[in-house]
Amino acid sequence: MRYTQLTDEHVKDMLDAIGVRTIEDLFSTIPPGLRLKRDLAIPKGVSEPRMLADAGALAARNADCAKLACFLGGGSYDHFIPGLVDALAMQSEFLTAYTPYQAEASQGTLQAFFEFQTMICQLTGMEVANASLYEGATAAAEAVIIALNATGRSRVLVADNLHPDTRRVLATYAEHRGFDVAPLPCKDGVVDENALQHLLSEPRASARADSPSSDVAAVIVQSPNFYGCVERLDRIIPAIKSAGALAIISTDPLASGLLKSPGAFGADIVVGEGQPLGVPMQYGGPYLGFMATREEHLRRLPGRLVGMTKDREGRRGFCLTLQTREQHIKRERATSNICTNQGLLAMRAAVYMATLGKKGVAEVASQCFDKAHYAAERIASIPGFRLKFAAPFFKEFVVQSEKDVNKALAACCAKNLLAGTPLNRLDPQSPAANELKNCFLTAVTEKRTKEEIDALADALRTA
């Protein structure tokens, strides 16, 4: 068959060596009553050319962004991916290795993950990082679990303008893990700082009068937030910390090419969606979550961690470390069940960050910023369109229209422009859903050209 390599003669020799007559004899431990007595109802296997043709026909029924100008954002972005990323990260040794349990035979992946951890620290301004998690939303949920364990408190404040999928995933984890999620309201697109102060100063229900401390374990704020606005982390993070809660900041890793990193403002845990770091959009996955924190929480980090050490002869080398935190050692006493990282995506992100370097990340961030502001200005100058929020933004923004948004977006689509994501449909459960009627979220990466932005503005004008 397709990927097996045994001839009939091999099979006969092997059965002889085992001492049975047929392959069937090897399945004698499965009771006949439990056996499937027919073929699986799946078509018979197909040839390589036929498979390529079938898959190609399915691919052809998708409107791919290679042929469109993609202004969609909200956690997945059409950034330019340098050719080096595919050429280097997808080398077969990286592609087809497994978790580097055997350090001597895995120095390549181990060192690359160590370098990944370092570069994530450099981007986030934090002290330590792990070797990646599934994606941004579950990374936020894992950060909450760190905070619950670190503070012994049980409530988490979640900003209303956090990515809606992250809020939903947090709700799922909260229900089963048993922690309370309370909404942190927003105003004009950003966290309502007065509401934050108020929620943080509420004494816990069970508190004694002499120690009226808060029961808030952590506050999760996203900046740039789901609407693209940049939060006042310089004020928000100190407010959170002075209440004894951990400040969990979800961020766009590329924003720090231009903006101060969350670490610079004293964040306790920084998480985020690593897709902007050289990962194709792939309809939402696989991506990678990243997580960085301060040294004091190192032993609470979930997932794989690579450490630098020495071999028997004193040479520098790398190995998985602090494995006693992990499920395969700690079993029912583990605080996370995560087994693998997103190795290949961490490898892509590492090559991407290394390709950009200090200068390149500033260049990418700066072009995103300039192009997003140019696009916002062009769109806001169209009669019937305006920017929903006045807050500063990085690479995406919310547009409100007097026109029928779905019709306007469809008109753009007909001109090969994916203009934005309608917000009321994406986030119907948001407390702001009503306010966000007739609004859409538009993202502009460094990959978009002036020509495409002008075409977008023209398409919206005539829509």
Added chain:
Amino acid sequence: MSAIPKLQQSDFPLLFELGAPGLSALNLSACDVPRADRAKTMPRELLADAPPPLPEVGELDLVRHYTRLAHRCFSIDENFYPLGSCTMKYNPRINERVAAMPGFAALHPHQEEADVQGLLEMLYRLRCDLAEISGLAEVTLQPAAGAHGEMTGLMIINAYHKSRGQQRSKVLAPDSAHGTNPATCAVCGQQALTVKSRKDGRIDLDDLKAKMDEDVAALMITNPNTVGVFDAQIADVAEILHEKGAQLYLDGANMNAILGITRPGDFGVDVMHFNTHKTFSTPHGGGGPGAGPVAVAEHLRPFLPVPQVVKRADGSFGWDAERPKSIGKVRSFFGQIGVLVRAYVYLRSNGCDGLRDISEKAVLNANYLAARLKHRFRTPFPPPYAHEFIMMPEFPGSDVTDLDVAKRLIDHGIHPPTMSFPIAHCLMIEPSETESKATLDRFVAAMLDIADEVERDPQIVRDAPHTMPVRRMDEVGAARKPVVRWRAGG
């Protein structure tokens, strides 16, 4: 084999030790729009004083760095990798080719359903194929990995109990369970209890019965189990659980042994997860990305995560989020789509006939290795085995350990098997169906060679590996004083 002198005299450089200030391998077009006025558009307090201190390396040096790193890794493409319970089979290149098609790779998750009908149809077919393989009613493709699938499955079970007014606090797992099983219980706020295994590796039904009560939410079991044996009592296990209203959860890590031969749904399983990176050949990628689709029986369908890919009455495909009893979302967007595309291509390339052949050959390869090695190494559980087996590298009178044997295999160009799981000092060997007889024979020869060495020259085994760029690592030191990042100036 004899020891080879060390190849590397100096430390292998870190990225941060390469390049020079001002270098970058990025080559973007110049910005073609006017520069936005920072002072007017962003509060000064929020602007960075300087860019983050990422490494500054030119293109060729970067290419050499990552190419040399790649050469410092074992991989399926270069090495036999019989890592038990991980199913390190060949990763077909056609899967990569299809996943890289812009029609799959260059899709944004917010695109209209009408614009992604081809992908949605593929996902729907995959969902149905996996349900057929599992013998269960419906599959969610959302979970990001096997362990994430376990968590999703347990959440579904708990939601089901809750819908019947029950809050069950205990979850059982055999002592041979993967570590993720008890850890998943803890993550779901439940108590994990261990059920004993018998000497032959099968579950101890008396112990199971003794631990069963109406506070048990589920039993998490792997079958064929981690010692490589199909537990024929599985239908009885299901009955014992179902009598008390508990659910049977199957860890699908070992599905490679039973494709098209027996189906979990037919032997009483209520929920299971697949590991696409094990059974369906998606690349392990140095530790991910995986995908962990979860299959459930009819009565658990309402609790599956949202959104679910569906075929609508008009024949089109879409996402259904209207499932009021759903546990909700377990990750952002829809799942590990790029991984699922690869799994689909593998599944349909093989088809029903190929899938069955996979399991037959996986089982044949494992039993062949066991038969060839059993004269020299103790195999604590009786054959026939499923797709993997347990072997004890014991050397009476010698202090050579299982770890030494594993490290010596590296010198033979073979990745060591899984070690000390599920029993201390064992090797868990899973060759997978894609290996040739010649490779299996080479592994046998290497193992016998090492056993001879233990008698003849044990020091060479204790000092292994000798052929790698580094010798054994000081892992204790690494954990005692963890250095998990590079810093300028050391």
